[in-house]
Amino acid sequence: xxxxxxxxxxxxxxxxxxxxxxxxxxxxxxxxxxxxxxxxxxxxxxxxxxxxxxxxxxxxxxxxxxxxxxxxxxxxxxxxxxxxxxxxxxxxxxxxxxxxxxxxxxxxxxxxxxxxxxxxxxxxxxxxxxxxxxxxxxxxxxxxxxxxxxxxxxxxxxxxxxxxxxxxxxxxxxxxxxxxxxxxxxxxxxxxxx
Numbered sequence: 001x002x003x004x005x006x007x008x009x010x011x012x013x014x015x016x017x018x019x020x021x022x023x024x025x026x027x028x029x030x031x032x033x034x035x036x037x038x039x040x041x042x043x044x045x046x047x048x049x050x051x052x053x054x055x056x057x058x059x060x061x062x063x064x065x066x067x068x069x070x071x072x073x074x075x076x077x078x079x080x081x082x083x084x085x086x087x088x089x090x091x092x093x094x095x096x097x098x099x100x101x102x103x104x105x106x107x108x109x110x111x112x113x114x115x116x117x118x119x120x121x122x123x124x125x126x127x128x129x130x131x132x133x134x135x136x137x138x139x140x141x142x143x144x145x146x147x148x149x150x151x152x153x154x155x156x157x158x159x160x161x162x163x164x165x166x167x168x169x170x171x172x173x174x175x176x177x178x179x180x181x182x183x184x185x186x187x188x189x190x191x192x193x194x
Contacts, residue, residue: 025068031061031191041168054133062189070112077106079145136165155191
C-alpha cells in the first residue's frame with residue numbers, strides 16, 4: 001500500500017509540475033501542514049469570532065531549494081494563500097500575541113542547494129482567515145503567489161489528516177504545538193517521511 005501511495009504522490013507531483021510549468025529545474029518546495037480550524041480566538045484579554053468564517057492554522061515545516069538549476073530564493077509568508085486568494089492574516093490571533101506564530105511579514109532567504117527550517121524555539125504556525133467557510137473539519141490546500149521566474153510547489157505533509165477544531169487560545173495552541181512536534185519528527189523539510 002505504501003508503494004502505491006508513493007507512486008500516486010509522484011504522479012501528482014509530476015502533474016502539478018507540468019500544470020505549473022515548474023519543471024524548469026529550479027523548483028522550490030515548501031512543506032506545511034494544516035493543524036487546526038477555529039471560528040473564534042481569545043488571547044491576551046482580546047477575542048474575536050466569526051460564525052460565517054474560519055481561521056485555518058498551519059505550520060511551516062521547511063523550504064527546500066535544491067533544484068538542478070537552483071538560484072537564491074526568498075520565502076515570503078505573505079505570498080502563501082488559499083486557492084480562493086485568502087492570504088495570511090495580520091489581524092486576530094496573529095496580531096494579539098499568539099505563541100508559536102510566525103510574524104505575518106515573515107521572510108526567509110534560502111540559498112541554492114539548501115533547505116530552511118524555522119529555528120527551534122521560534123514560531124512556526126500561521127493563520128489564514130477564510131470567509132464563508134463553516135466546515136469545522138475541512139482540510140484546505142495552499143498555493144504560493146510566485147513572482148516572475150519563481151517556481152514554487154506547496155507540499156502538504158499529510159493531506160488526509162483531519163484538522164483539530166477549537167477556539168484559538170493558549171490551550172488550543174499548546175495542543176497544536178504538540179502536533180507540530182510530531183510532524184517535525186516524522187517528516188523532513190522536503191515533505192518526505194523520515
